[in-house]
Amino acid sequence: MDSFKELFGLITDIVAHTVVHKYLRSLVLRTFGPENLRENLLPEIEQITRKYFQLWSKQPSIELKEGISTMIFELTAKKMISYDEVKSGHKLRENFVNFTEGLISFPLNIPGTIYYKCLQGRKKAMKLLKDMLTKRRAKASFEKGHGDFMDHVIEELKKEENIFTQGFALDLLFVLLFASFETSSSILTVAFKILADYPLVVEELTVISEMVRLVNIVPRLFRRTINDVEINGYTIPAGWAVMICLPSVHLNPAKYEDPLVFNPWRWEQPGMDSSARSKNYIPFGGGPRFCTEADFANLQMAVFLHCLVTKYRWMIVKGGDIVRRPGLIFPYGIHIQLTEKEGNETCKGVH
Ligand code: HEM
Ligand SMILES: *[C@@H]1O[C@H](CO)[C@@H](O)[C@H](O)[C@H]1NC(C)=O
Numbered sequence: 061m062d063s064f065k066e067l068f069g070l071i072t073d074i075v076a077h078t079v080v081h082k083y084l085r086s087l088v089l090r091t092f093g094p095e096n097l098r099e100n101l102l103p104e105i106e107q108i109t110r111k112y113f114q115l116w117s118k119q120p121s122i123e124l125k126e127g128i129s130t131m132i133f134e135l136t137a138k139k140m141i142s143y144d145e146v147k148s149g150h151k152l153r154e155n156f157v158n159f160t161e162g163l164i165s166f167p168l169n170i171p172g173t174i175y176y177k178c179l180q181g182r183k184k185a186m187k188l189l190k191d192m193l194t195k196r197r198a199k200a201s202f203e204k205g206h207g208d209f210m211d212h213v214i215e216e217l218k219k220e221e222n223i224f225t226q227g228f229a230l231d232l233l234f235v236l237l238f239a240s241f242e243t244s245s246s247i248l249t250v251a252f253k254i255l256a257d258y259p260l261v262v263e264e265l266t267v268i269s270e271m272v273r274l275v276n277i278v279p280r281l282f283r284r285t286i287n288d289v290e291i292n293g294y295t296i297p298a299g300w301a302v303m304i305c306l307p308s309v310h311l312n313p314a315k316y317e318d319p320l321v322f323n324p325w326r327w328e329q330p331g332m333d334s335s336a337r338s339k340n341y342i343p344f345g346g347g348p349r350f351c352t353e354a355d356f357a358n359l360q361m362a363v364f365l366h367c368l369v370t371k372y373r374w375m376i377v378k379g380g381d382i383v384r385r386p387g388l389i390f391p392y393g394i395h396i397q398l399t400e401k402e403g404n405e406t407c408k409g410v411h
Pocket of ligand 2: 154155
């Protein structure tokens, strides 16, 4: 729309040309395309998500849109322009928030209107981007790259016959930074509302503890007493071997109602705890020898199950017997047929 020229600058005209549009897409995809996503972004997305969940879990409450936007902006601003809001002392994200508020509003540019607020937001963000780009370009010849999107932009600006100018580069950086955090952060915020209405779905997504409880992949743990140990009126003398039987904890009917039943919803009940400090859920052991790979394993399973249920159907076609002696044995194997769900495009675009 014509009115967007004021808000997004030169870019609105230029991307109308097919050739330029293609060239720009390929430039953006160097950072956000599948290859870089797989090699660099995926681990970072995961890392930052975990960091923020950790942070949020220590707070009495968090506001979702604000929190998720901050999280996503931290990552995208780093990947695009190596920007760190805390270190820089600027308020680039708030500039974008102000910009977004008046994005679709009556275009009356006088103090007090949200349109004014929007244009001010753009002006301040553009000034900061310009300062950063100018500084980086001045140093570019004797400084090694930052490994961000701006590196590619500076590289393109060096080419003389190019249509790519500094003003245009700034518009591009602006629009990408804007698109990168307003979109997904809103969806994820709404997701919490929707999921609140569908607790069954959430539970379906967190079956992992219930499977781990039932499977008892480590059936026994061993210790040797160093001193005499008093327990429930018995004394275990020093030097004795002690065998800890994990299934007797996980299948204890006093702790788990109908313990042999696979019931992921049991974890919804008050008092149920599958964390590392729980005394009734010890598949990864406990105390100083608590499995060092517990988080990794849970993550591995979560990612695996997530991929499985979102992208595939499956059917057991052969075998399936499970025997315990005392480790798990699958005498005839478990053979499945896996089929990709239809209409399931994997991420191909810039998203
Ligand atoms: C869940 C989040 C997102 C949704 C729902 C979404 C949605 C869309 C839609 C519908 C379009 C097409 C616009 C049109 O046809 O006019 C689009 C294009 C685009 N999006 Fe997103 N987007 C999301 C996230 C992102 C992110 C994270 C970025 C970048 C960092 C981004 C950058 C872009 C760009 C550059 C285009 C233009 C592509 C082109 O014109 O070739 N988007 N997005
Ligand atoms: C955002 O807009 C508000 C209200 O117009 C203003 O007080 C605030 O300073 C703006 N934020 C930034 C970072 O400029």
